Amino acid sequence: MRLTHRDRFVLFAPLAVLLSGWLVLPALLGLFATFSTYSPFSTSIHFAGLSNYLAVIRDPQFGVAIRNIAVFVAFAVPLELVIGFGLAYLLRRPIRGRGLWRLLLLLPWLVSPIANGVMWHFLLVGANSILDFASGWLGQASVASPIGDARLALPTIVAIEVWREAPFVAFLLLPGLLSVPKELWEHATLDGASWIRQVYDVALPSLRPLLLAITMLLVGLSLGTLDVVLILTGGGPGSATVTPAFYSYDQAFGVNNWPAGAASAWLIAAAVFGVGVVYIRLVRRPASR
């Protein structure tokens, strides 16, 4: 239907109020505040230029956080995509009780990140841990928790996040896979194409926009990884699992260094927007193949 001006106003106003009041306005005010010495309980505010940002960038702890999140994103996102795609691909053809399979495989994503952290704490640490149980069966002595090991802590966090997010990726990918025209699959099958060829020639080209969108979500949310770190390791051991979001949280609400917290939060946002620009460029360019 053709919308009148009044229609447009009615349609867009609620969203505009909600988004500007609770997301855009705070974000922008926060951005301005990072160029000053503002903090909620300080009495005098003056212009500080880029000094808040420089202080954050010079903080070695933040450097470690950047390194950790780079490792995290580089491993977690591809693993989530590959495992999620694998699950969706297995569910592509009708099987008995597909609805139930789908639901059961979505369960890990339904667990809240915080409950997830609590759960894995007990699964990995202590007398009733799954690790000790497994090593007991293998006749080994009890194993030390990987969370307490500086080299294993970050890979463990990655694994836990993959466990939680891969099912969600499968959930998002399956409708896309199911909507690939049947003839395309049939052609490939009759041509005797292996399943690898089918994935490359049929599935991936049709799923390109969807895969890009999912990747955008995963990268953005991974860059803000906080909940699991907060509950499971508190950034430790040492600073082996400090992420930028944890750094920001800790600065703002832990040690009351508001300007550093806000400035590092804006660096995370800037990174996400950077990824967003790449995403929009990729999604608007039709597949080159």
Next chain:
Amino acid sequence: MRTLRARRRRDAIIRILLLTAALVAFLLPLTWTVLASFGSLPDNSTRPPSWKGPITFDHFREVGIAEPSFWQELATSTAAAACAAALAVLCSFLAAFGLARSRFAGKSLLTEGFLVLASLPAMAYVIPLSDLMRRAHLADTFAGVVLTEAAVMTPLAVYVLHGALRQLSTEWEEAAVLDGAGLFRVLGEVVLPLTAPAVAATAIVLFVLAWNLLLVPLVLTSGEIKTVPVAMMDFFTFERELDWPTAAAALVISLVPVAILGGVFHRVLERFSLDARVGA
């Protein structure tokens, strides 16, 4: 043809085997937790490890003793997530319809921009938000939590609903307009019924997302209003020597509402599609 059928059969068996393996791997941690909540714990000191503990419901009762306000928090969480999801879907549905029926330069940029906004981690904006909400006297109120959670989730909802609405043929709308229907009648009597599955699926996904939010309610509240994730966080950080079966019971309880929702509406959930260019 025979070889093709044999191959199909073999493929089907491999598929079932792989799916079963995946299911075991993904559900093992949860099964462990559910068993623990019923008091069934492994005894790792024996060789080989054995299972101990009679099945009991006591740990579910202990949750209420260890955290006296747990049931209250459960109710708050449910109400807040439901209100936030409803509000977000309402605002997003209107805007997505407006977007789908408008043509202007930069429209696709705006639509994709919503997805980028949806990818923005909460940490990027909660610090100033907590400050602003305190100044607006909305901190630590139910309304404040609901409005913020709704705002945080609208970008994803707009993106998804725009995808669903864009594919809708305008025929029925035009017919209704010719009959003299205004905007709200077109929306309520034509557009909404046609997109109801997608709208319902979006609402359910948003409910799960809202239910699981930690950072937003954490920084907006200071005790008056408490959601389950915040309570868990407090509980776990202040009393690290938490008893595992009790924690497991709390965990199972917090999973039950979303699992039931998913179970009842799993047919509807299949209509959740992130991308505008796929799905029917």
